Amino acid sequence: MTSIEAHVQQPYKYGFVTDIESEVVPPGLNEDVIRLISAKKGEPAWMLEWRLKAYRNWLKMNEPHWPNVKYGPIDYQAISYYAAPKQKPKLESLDQVDPKLIQTFEKLGIPIDEQKRLTGVAVDAVFDSVSVATTFQAELAKFGVIFKPISQAIREHPELVQKYLSTVVPINDNFFAALNSAVFTDGSFVYVPKGVRCPLELSTYFRINASSTGQFERTLIIADEGSYVSYLEGCSAPMRDENQLHAAVVELVALDRATIKYSTIQNWYPGDEEGKGGIYNFVTKRGKCAGVNSKISWTQVETGSAITWKYPGCILQGDNSIGEFYSVAVTSHKQQADTGTKMIHLGRNTRSTIVSKGISAGRGQNTYRGLVKIMKGAEGARNYSQCDSMLIGDKCGAHTFPYIDVRNSTAIMEHEASTSKIGEDQIFYLRQRGLAAEDAVSMIVNGFCKEVFKELPMEFAVEATRLLGISLEGSVG
Amino acid sequence: MAKQKALLEVKQLRVAVAGNEILKGVDLTIADGEVHAIMGPNGSGKSTLAQVLAGHPAYEVRAGSVKYDGKDLFDMDPEERARDGVFLAFQYPVEIRGITNSYFLRSALNAIRKHRGEPELDPIDFLQVLEQKLKAIGWDDSMMNRPVNEGFSGGEKKRNEILQLAVLEPRLAILDETDSGLDIDALKTVAHAVNQLRGPKRSFLIVTHYQRLLNHITPDVVHVLADGRIVKSGGPELAQELEAKGYDWLRDAAMVS
Numbered sequence: 012m013t014s015i016e017a018h019v020q021q022p023y024k025y026g027f028v029t030d031i032e033s034e035v036v037p038p039g040l041n042e043d044v045i046r047l048i049s050a051k052k053g054e055p056a057w058m059l060e061w062r063l064k065a066y067r068n069w070l071k072m073n074e075p076h077w078p079n080v081k082y083g084p085i086d087y088q089a090i091s092y093y094a095a096p097k098q099k100p101k102l103e104s105l106d107q108v109d110p111k112l113i114q115t116f117e118k119l120g121i122p123i124d125e126q127k128r129l130t131g132v133a134v135d136a137v138f139d140s141v142s143v144a145t146t147f148q149a150e151l152a153k154f155g156v157i158f159k160p161i162s163q164a165i166r167e168h169p170e171l172v173q174k175y176l177s178t179v180v181p182i183n184d185n186f187f188a189a190l191n192s193a194v195f196t197d198g199s200f201v202y203v204p205k206g207v208r209c210p211l212e213l214s215t216y217f218r219i220n221a222s223s224t225g226q227f228e229r230t231l232i233i234a235d236e237g238s239y240v241s242y243l244e245g246c247s248a249p250m251r252d253e254n255q256l257h258a259a260v261v262e263l264v265a266l267d268r269a270t271i272k273y274s275t276i277q278n279w280y281p282g283d284e285e286g287k288g289g290i291y292n293f294v295t296k297r298g299k300c301a302g303v304n305s306k307i308s309w310t311q312v313e314t315g316s317a318i319t320w321k322y323p324g325c326i327l328q329g330d331n332s333i334g335e336f337y338s339v340a341v342t343s344h345k346q347q348a349d350t351g352t353k354m355i356h357l358g359r360n361t362r363s364t365i366v367s368k369g370i371s372a373g374r375g376q377n378t379y380r381g382l383v384k385i386m387k388g389a390e391g392a393r394n395y396s397q398c399d400s401m402l403i404g405d406k407c408g409a410h411t412f413p414y415i416d417v418r419n420s421t422a423i424m425e426h427e428a429s430t431s432k433i434g435e436d437q438i439f440y441l442r443q444r445g446l447a448a449e450d451a452v453s454m455i456v457n458g459f460c461k462e463v464f465k466e467l468p469m470e471f472a473v474e475a476t477r478l479l480g481i482s483l484e485g486s487v488g
Numbered sequence: 489m490a491k492q493k494a495l496l497e498v499k500q501l502r503v504a505v506a507g508n509e510i511l512k513g514v515d516l517t518i519a520d521g522e523v524h525a526i527m528g529p530n531g532s533g534k535s536t537l538a539q540v541l542a543g544h545p546a547y548e549v550r551a552g553s554v555k556y557d558g559k560d561l562f563d564m565d566p567e568e569r570a571r572d573g574v575f576l577a578f579q580y581p582v583e584i585r586g587i588t589n590s591y592f593l594r595s596a597l598n599a600i601r602k603h604r605g606e607p608e609l610d611p612i613d614f615l616q617v618l619e620q621k622l623k624a625i626g627w628d629d630s631m632m633n634r635p636v637n638e639g640f641s642g643g644e645k646k647r648n649e650i651l652q653l654a655v656l657e658p659r660l661a662i663l664d665e666t667d668s669g670l671d672i673d674a675l676k677t678v679a680h681a682v683n684q685l686r687g688p689k690r691s692f693l694i695v696t697h698y699q700r701l702l703n704h705i706t707p708d709v710v711h712v713l714a715d716g717r718i719v720k721s722g723g724p725e726l727a728q729e730l731e732a733k734g735y736d737w738l739r740d741a742a743m744v745s
Binding site: 434435436437439440441442443444445446447448450454455457458459460461462 | 542543544545546565566567569570571575576578581582584585586587592595596597599600603635652656
């Protein structure tokens with residue numbers, strides 16, 4: 012397999028560090044640190060109480076070790092829980108944002124200044140623990156759409172935040188969700204009012220820069236009755252020998268007839284060839300189709316992180332609601348991923364679709380873990396699951412753990428799975444037609460992922476294809 | 489007929505796969521515009537010859553040389569050979585999931601055009617080129633928007649190989665058992681297309697076990713490969729003789745020599 016493997020590994024291109032003066036809280040976690048974070052964010056008292064409650068829950072919980080991944084112990088007292096660039100950005104005007112920050116995001120392909128910003132996409136740029144800029148806020152406000160850093164939303168829209176925060180992911184849902192609830196620093200808040208189709212793609216870009224810190228993002232998206240929103244997140248981090256923890260919580264709420272489309276392009280630093288360094292991406296993402304005929308669709312392209320542990324799921328509560336999960340997960344070098352979804356059918360005639368594509372290369376280990384649960388009242392529920400694994404080389408692994416729990420006899424379940432190997436014969440066939448070996452690998456992999464890529468917003472589909480090219484093979488023009 | 493320039497010159501070629509020597513000294517010269525057929529019993533090394541000329545990495549060249557258009561063929565990567573006009577119609581074409589035939593073929597054609605210093609074709613220009621080619625061989629475009637070979641019948645896969653040949657316009661087309669698995673109608677369709685694609689600047693090496701394809705494509709030269717060597721060469725009438733007498737008499741001759 013040598014000629015294929017030669018094209019499988021490529022250096023990480025987003026591993027630079029921005030030299031900027033930061034305010035970093037000393038490492039360690041206790042109630043004082045939480046009070047400090049809350050004070051820095053200018054939060055109301057109820058928010059602090061909520062955080063402290065989460066923290067006290069967390070203290071009683073144990074780190075989960077059931078995922079199919081291996082890593083050394085994490086010292087939660089060695090992590091700094093807050094880091095922010097010193098010059099405090101004024102969100103009203105980009106002129107006051109440190110040019111180094113603007114340059115950083117530009118280098119990452121996320122231009123945020125007025126002249127260069129992406130058309131058709133509103134961007135919230137989060138740098139370590141703070142949001143440094145959010146574009147198109149005023150334009151969105153004309154439609155009644157709220158798109159702003161969550162810390163700002165807590166101050167400005169407490170009634171919305173209080174009504175929905177932790178209604179999908181309870182503060183004691185799991186160890187990392189509890190930790191996030193205690194110490195989360197920034198993330199995005201979206202509210203789309205009744206009957207509004209959000210006119211722009213909304214996007215948040217998360218950048219970790221400071222060392223010895225963790226990033227704890229919190230995102231809350233609410234789509235009111237009959238509304239539609241498409242949201243995309245991207246992320247990257249510098250190359251470092253240490254492991255950094257990223258423990259996010261994302262909650263989505265779709266009311267009657269609302270649709271939320273949530274896409275992720277995850278490109279955290281994956282560590283080096285020997286598995287040194289890289290981000291631990293331990294994330295809880297869940298959506299609730301609370302209303303009738305509502306729909307939540309998750310699409311993820313996971314190429315980065317040393318370890319990925321995430322199961323974006325849907326609680327299908329409203330009758331006729333729809334949950335979807337489309338995933339491409341790539342593990343190369345010594346990356347490990349244990350990812351999949353949970354579809355919980357509560358309402359009648361609820362439907363879910365799962366399409367998972369796992370690609371393993373190098374010594375990567377890729378696990379699909381999914382739960383489809385049809386509850387007693389979910390008359391006429393349907394699920395379709397498809398899990399495909401592709402192996403590149405002979406030192407990697409693919410694993411599939413589909414759990415099915417059906418408590419209503421009217422349910423219809425379909426499950427398909429396949430495992431394939433990119434072979435010399437496939438590569439040779441394409442080379443014999445004139446394609447270079449790396450273009451051949453790229454074509455085979457892109458074809459394999461096509462069903463997922465077509466779910467991405469058009470602006471990002473090209474980016475995803477390109478990213479997959481980068482993490483899998485030699486540079487392709 | 490005026491003596492044509494040699495496009496392919498194979499000299500004393502010895503090739504092994506997984507440690508077993510399959511070709512044991514093959515000599516073969518194909519001039520521009522000539523159609524050569526290689527026949528022989530199963531296991532004689534016919535497909536090995538086709539694969540090694542195209543550059544399959546599993547085949548180990550132990551001795552001998554191959555000159556293609558004056559260049560050392562073994563100095564070229566498989567994709568370089570392809571861009572320079574060597575085309576192999578595979579015996580077992582592989583499937584490429586999620587990639588349409590049309591996208592695949594345009595990518596291949598553009599790789600070749602780039603090599604020739606010609607501008608790459610956008611999807612609209614490509615469609616025009618494709619239509620001309622299809623018209624020339626009398627086929628429709630029904631296969632173009634399906635994923636490469638995925639869900640194709642055996643006959644469709646073989647037709648797809650010939651379609652690629654038509655679009656990519658090679659100088660040396662190697663057909664590896666293109667007739668196997670084809671019913672008589674499909675065989676005629678494929679043979680008709682190949683005949684349309686013959687020309688003074690295109691040579692063919694047709695590898696086949698049976699003579700029936702050669703009823704429809706008349707070769708200039710027929711070679712018999714047995715036990716890793718070419719044991720007999722002749723005109724089209726040799727194919728008829730083989731059909732009547734089988735291969736055993738030649739294999740015995742090869743053993744003796």
